[in-house]
Amino acid sequence: MPVRALxxxxxxxxxxxxxxxxxxxxxxxxxxxxxxxxxxxxxxxxRPSLDAARRRLAESFTPTRPLVGRRKRKDGDQSSSIGFIxxxxxxxxxxxxxxxxxxxxxxxGERGRGKTSLANMVMAQALAMGFVVARHVCAANSDFDSIMxxxxxxxxxxxxxxxxxGPEDPPGALGLLPDRPVLPGDxxxxxxxxxxxxxxxxxxxxxxxxxxETRTAFADTLKQLSDRGVPLSFVIIGVSESAEELLGRxxxxxxxxxxxxxxxxxxxEVEELVERGAERAGLDYSPTARACIAELAxxxxxxxxxxxxxxxxxxxxxxxxxVQGSDLIAAMQAAVVEADPRIIAIYDSVTRMxxxxxxxxxxxxxxxGRQDSLGRFQVWQDGPPDKPVLRVAGIAADPxxxxxxxxxxxxxxxxxxxxxxxxxxxxMLQQLVLLRAVLAQQAPRxxxxxxxx
Ligand SMILES: Nc1ncnc2c1ncn2[C@@H]1O[C@H](COP(=O)(O)OP(=O)(O)OP(=O)(O)O)[C@@H](O)[C@H]1O
Ligand SMILES: [Mg+2]
Numbered sequence: 001m002p003v004r005a006l007x008x009x010x011x012x013x014x015x016x017x018x019x020x021x022x023x024x025x026x027x028x029x030x031x032x033x034x035x036x037x038x039x040x041x042x043x044x045x046x047r048p049s050l051d052a053a054r055r056r057l058a059e060s061f062t063p064t065r066p067l068v069g070r071r072k073r074k075d076g077d078q079s080s081s082i083g084f085i086x087x088x089x090x091x092x093x094x095x096x097x098x099x100x101x102x103x104x105x106x107x108x109g110e111r112g113r114g115k116t117s118l119a120n121m122v123m124a125q126a127l128a129m130g131f132v133v134a135r136h137v138c139a140a141n142s143d144f145d146s147i148m149x150x151x152x153x154x155x156x157x158x159x160x161x162x163x164x165x166g167p168e169d170p171p172g173a174l175g176l177l178p179d180r181p182v183l184p185g186d187x188x189x190x191x192x193x194x195x196x197x198x199x200x201x202x203x204x205x206x207x208x209x210x211x212x213e214t215r216t217a218f219a220d221t222l223k224q225l226s227d228r229g230v231p232l233s234f235v236i237i238g239v240s241e242s243a244e245e246l247l248g249r250x251x252x253x254x255x256x257x258x259x260x261x262x263x264x265x266x267x268x269e270v271e272e273l274v275e276r277g278a279e280r281a282g283l284d285y286s287p288t289a290r291a292c293i294a295e296l297a298x299x300x301x302x303x304x305x306x307x308x309x310x311x312x313x314x315x316x317x318x319x320x321x322x323v324q325g326s327d328l329i330a331a332m333q334a335a336v337v338e339a340d341p342r343i344i345a346i347y348d349s350v351t352r353m354x355x356x357x358x359x360x361x362x363x364x365x366x367x368x369g370r371q372d373s374l375g376r377f378q379v380w381q382d383g384p385p386d387k388p389v390l391r392v393a394g395i396a397a398d399p400x401x402x403x404x405x406x407x408x409x410x411x412x413x414x415x416x417x418x419x420x421x422x423x424x425x426x427x428m429l430q431q432l433v434l435l436r437a438v439l440a441q442q443a444p445r446x447x448x449x450x451x452x453x
Contacts, residue, residue, distance in 0.1 A: 043320030053282060053316055060281035061309035063302055066116035069124025083276060085301070086269045087118050090260055094122050097258035098200060098233045099129065104222045105233065106247060108240040109262030110375065111427035112302030115237045118262065119202055122235065126200045132156060135202040142209050144217040145181040151201045152177055152190065184221040191225065191232045199232040206246055207238035219250035226256035241415055241423070263373035264299025267291075273301060274308045283312050284322040292328055296434050298367075299375065303335070303431045310334040329442060332435045343429050347436070350408045354436075358401035362392055366411055366424070367433035369393020375430070376414050376421045 060083070067081045090107075097103040107115050123133045136150035155173040176190035191199070209215065218236070225232055240246040243259040265273070271290040278285045285293075289311065297303040310331035315323045317330075351360045370393050371377045379402070383389035390399045405411055410429060414421040424430045 042318050043315075043322075050316055050319065053321065054313070057281040057283065057309065057312045057316065060277040061305045061312065063306035063309055066114075066120055069121040081117075081121065081124075082280065083273070084117065084121060085273045085276070086265055087114070087121070087262075090118060090262065091121060091125070093258065093260055094118075094235070095125060098122075098126065098131075098235070099198075101258070102226070102229065102231060102233060103256055103258045104226070104253075105235045105258045105260060106243040107235065107237045107260045107262060108243055108246050110300075111239050112300050113262045113264065113427075114301045115239075115262055116204055117301075119204065119235060119237055123200065123202060129198075131198045131200045132194075133200045133202065135204065137204045138206055138208050140208050140210060142214070143211050144183075144214045147203060147209075147214070148182045148187060149174060149177060151203070155194075155199075184217050184224055187221050188224055188228065188230070191230050195231070197231070200235065201232065202235045202237070204237045205239075206236050207240055212248065215248040216250070219247060219253050222256055223250075223252045226253075239427075245415075261374060264371075264375055265297075265301055265304070266299065266373075267294045270294035270297045270299065270301070270304040273304045277305070277308055278312075281312060282321065283315065285311070286323070289323045289325075289328060293331075296332070296431060296438070298371070298430060298434070299373075300428070300431065303428065306335055306338070307331045329439070332439055336432065336435050336439065339428060339432050340426075343426050343432055346408070346410050346426060346429060347432055350405055350410045354440075356401070356404075358398040359404050362397040362401040362405050363410065363433050364437050365392040365395035365397045366405070366422070367430045368437070369395045374423075376423050378420050379422055380420060 062083070067084050069081055069084075094105050094107070097105050107119060109115055119135075123135065127133050132155060134151045134154035134156075136147050136154060138147060142150075152173045173190070173194065176193050178186055203218075218234075222234060225234075236247065238246045242261075243257065247253070247257070271287075271294045274285050274290045274293050278290075285308065293304055293307045293311070296307060307328070308331075311323045311327045314327035314330035314334075315321065318327075320327075347363075348354075350356075350363060354360055366377060369377055377393035379390070379392050381388045381390055389396050390402055391397070392402060409425050411422050412425050413419070414423045
């Protein structure tokens with residue numbers, strides 16, 4: 001699907017298409033050629049306006065930080081962030097779970113999908129509705145005691161007057177917790193002192209907690225709170241393929257937990273993300289540039305933000321406010337350089353430094369082919385019985401190479417949802433594969449007299 005179309009976008013005019021690296025049976029999308037892609041076009045922005053434009057751009061695309069929710073009006077229950085796109089269904093489900101069902105919520109999904117940003121919007125909305133909100137971000141050494149103390153410390157200071165705390169006591173509602181290590185029952189007792197309030201306690205990066213006892217203690221706490229109808233909801237967030245993987249398997253909490261898997265953004269939503277950021281930054285990303293970024297991001301908001309930011313910066317480096325093809329190339333190169341070294345190592349090992357064309361083809365098929373809203377794709381066999389064809393995400397691939405890719409762990413079967421569904425093992429590996437594929441097609445090809453290595 002997108003890789004060849006993207007390569008076409010950057011092909012110098014008049015040059016014949018490069019041979020495709022895949023069996024070209026999958027549907028293609030066509031992106032019209034972008035005007036003015038020749039390198040070296042310089043704009044005429046002057047130094048002071050360039051500096052201002054750079055600052056605006058950095059505020060408009062923020063790949064390194066989650067979006068922050070803001071309350072719209074004092075009287076309203078709405079919250080917003082200018083750059084926040086989509087997620088209406090998820091927000092509605094979470095708010096209903098918390099405000100009406102008094103359920104707890106688990107938000108899970110791949111890295112960079114927007115879990116913290118979504119939680120920030122939910123927190124802003126809950127604050128506007130009169131909830132008292134506290135948050136704690138876990139670390140690898142977090143345990144039940146440190147997480148609960150972190151949350152209670154974050155409960156606004158004025159609440160400490162509700163507990164036995166004196167003026168010299170610790171801030172927030174910490175005084176409600178005992179001096180010894182906190183147990184699930186202590187949370188019940190402490191929440192009795194806060195019974196008049198609607199509390200929302202957000203625990204982010206729960207996947208980093210390695211201690212199994214902590215997970216069990218959390219499950220016990222959720223169950224006890226629900227059983228007694230305490231108006232306190234936890235929102236637990238983490239990188240995971242399932243809520244069970246994150247919280248552990250505890251049949252007792254099935255009914256009191258609302259599971260919210262965070263899907264990818266749609267292609268249109270990523271385009272909208274770029275468009276809105278472009279408006280704020282005062283830069284011009286043509287529809288083709290927006291489509292290109294959306295194709296490469298494949299629904300991951302982090303990658304949409306990163307490519308849009310780097311492309312805008314490249315345009316400004318040339319004194320222009322209009323993003324051109326050469327700026328997108330610069331953005332892709334930057335994204336490859338900035339990729340997590342662990343992911344680069346996996347890519348290099350699976351493709352044997354790109355010297356295994358069959359493995360590279362299988363990986364590219366998985367990266368560019370059809371996927372569902374959770375980034376999962378199917379693998380199946382078709383064709384005549386004497387000449388079966390393996391299809392990875394709809395694209396023909398070499399079966400031996402596919403086995404090698406699976407053995408490497410770069411891609412693995414999706415747990416739980418029946419056979420034939422696969423996902424990339426690491427977030428952003430898919431995008432790295434696509435970026436490298438497009439950049440490889442951009443690299444100058446050896447001339448007729450050149451000798452192959
Ligand atoms: N709905 C959205 N609209 C626009 N941009 C978004 C949206 N959600 C997330 N982003 C952007 O994507 C990037 C990653 O978001 P965020 O940090 O919330 O993801 P995450 O899932 O919490 O990541 P991690 O797993 O690393 O903690 C940030 O730059 C954020 O601004
Ligand atoms: Mg996060």
